[in-house]
Amino acid sequence: MHLPVSAVLLAVAGPATCQLNKLAKEAGLEYFGTAIDNPSLNNQNYMRIARDSDEFGSITPANGQKWSNTQASQGRFSYGSGDAIANIAKETGQLLRCHTLVWHNQLPSWVSSAYSRDQMERILTAHIQNVVGHYKGQCYSWDVVNEAMNDDGSFRQSPMYRAMGEDFITHSFLTAASADPSARLYYNDFNIERCCNAKINATWDMLLSVLNAGAPVHGVGMQGHSRVGKSPSKREMKETMARFLQLVNEVAFTEVDIRHTSLPVGEAEREQQARDYVEVVGACLETPGCVGVTVWDFTDQYSWIPGQYPGEGEACLFDRNLNRKPAYSSVASLLQSAASAGLRGSATAAPAVVTGTPTMPE
Numbered sequence: 001m002h003l004p005v006s007a008v009l010l011a012v013a014g015p016a017t018c019q020l021n022k023l024a025k026e027a028g029l030e031y032f033g034t035a036i037d038n039p040s041l042n043n044q045n046y047m048r049i050a051r052d053s054d055e056f057g058s059i060t061p062a063n064g065q066k067w068s069n070t071q072a073s074q075g076r077f078s079y080g081s082g083d084a085i086a087n088i089a090k091e092t093g094q095l096l097r098c099h100t101l102v103w104h105n106q107l108p109s110w111v112s113s114a115y116s117r118d119q120m121e122r123i124l125t126a127h128i129q130n131v132v133g134h135y136k137g138q139c140y141s142w143d144v145v146n147e148a149m150n151d152d153g154s155f156r157q158s159p160m161y162r163a164m165g166e167d168f169i170t171h172s173f174l175t176a177a178s179a180d181p182s183a184r185l186y187y188n189d190f191n192i193e194r195c196c197n198a199k200i201n202a203t204w205d206m207l208l209s210v211l212n213a214g215a216p217v218h219g220v221g222m223q224g225h226s227r228v229g230k231s232p233s234k235r236e237m238k239e240t241m242a243r244f245l246q247l248v249n250e251v252a253f254t255e256v257d258i259r260h261t262s263l264p265v266g267e268a269e270r271e272q273q274a275r276d277y278v279e280v281v282g283a284c285l286e287t288p289g290c291v292g293v294t295v296w297d298f299t300d301q302y303s304w305i306p307g308q309y310p311g312e313g314e315a316c317l318f319d320r321n322l323n324r325k326p327a328y329s330s331v332a333s334l335l336q337s338a339a340s341a342g343l344r345g346s347a348t349a350a351p352a353v354v355t356g357t358p359t360m361p362e
């Protein structure tokens with residue numbers, strides 16, 4: 001008899017009645033988190049789940065802290081959208097994964113003008129000092145630089161890169177570190193999960209050069225956006241994490257969603273999605289330097305996918321009516337099994353932060 005993955009996992013672990021973050025911590029992760037966007041803040045049923053720290057131990061503002069929201073006009077900073085989400089973390093005790101300082105997207109047009117190296121350096125310094133300074137002490141981590149590389153391994157021709165070359169990355173990390181020495185500083189990107197493509201190799205080289213220039217990069221965030229049935233395997237993801245962990249102290253899955261490429265879907269596709277989610281969370285559990293998993297919102301109601309990929313979607317752990325999907329049950333059961341098996345011992349202590357220059361691995 002062929003049992004669906006959720007049934008197998010439930011049979012092994014018993015019904016998953018506990019919530020994801022509680023189970024994740026029992027299994028030795030630091031958190032299981034979610035992104036939250038401002039339009040969802042008025043939805044009481046949504047917020048009841050989002051604010052439940054047993055369900056989600058960490059929250060990431062999906063848009064509120066981005067450049068277009070924090071400094072739409074040069075020198076005029078505004079924090080309303082970011083604060084609305086940061087304040088939830090203050091109230092609930094959830095961790096705040098701050099996102100994101102330097103990205104080519106959602107950038108106001110004034111940043112895209114042709115600037116000299118010195119001008120861009122001053123623009124980056126002012127932005128990072130101001131935004132990181134505003135949130136100082138509140139951010140468990142910052143996604144300092146987001147998506148600097150192309151899939152072919154070349155540097156993305158962003159306004160920052162055009163003005164400063166790859167030095168913009170070093171400068172951003174150094175400035176963030178001095179503005180909030182307690183935040184863990186991440187490089188965050190997509191398509192760096194499946195070992196080992198051109199982008200992963202180039203990202204590794206870029207990080208080595210940034211670290212050797214004396215800038216602190218504490219973590220690599222693998223976003224984890226993928227498609228049902230085409231996601232990287234646990235083995236591929238573990239291999240990738242092992243490579244990045246040669247350079248940095250920690251890695252995390254920072255924006256996980258696994259979308260169906262055609263809708264509507266049936267039970268078989270939902271079971272495949274459950275298996276794909278289990279591979280991601282399993283890869284993290286089996287990698288001691290992987291500190292947590294964040295989903296890029298937990299309900300299809302607020303997923304970015306249909307806006308960006310019309311006809312695709314249902315990528316999240318909860319459906320648009322806030323019902324838990326098979327993927328939720330399977331992830332919960334996996335975490336419960338890992339906790340019972342003591343896979344990683346008890347909850348991990350915070351890893352030491354890397355500040356020195358790394359030794360070049362052979």
Ligand code: G3I
Pocket residue numbers: 037062063105106146223255304
């Ligand atoms: O703010 C305007 C609003 O004024 C306007 O009325 C509305 C009409 O469409 O658009 C609003 O802007 C939207 C913005 O989200 C805020 O809701 C943009 O159109 C929309 O494109 C934007 O999408 C965001 C996307 O980043 C932009 O690339 C998604 O919500 C957000 O989830 C997504 O997140 C990114 C991560 O930051 C980095 N990694 C990839 C991930 C998915 O793209």
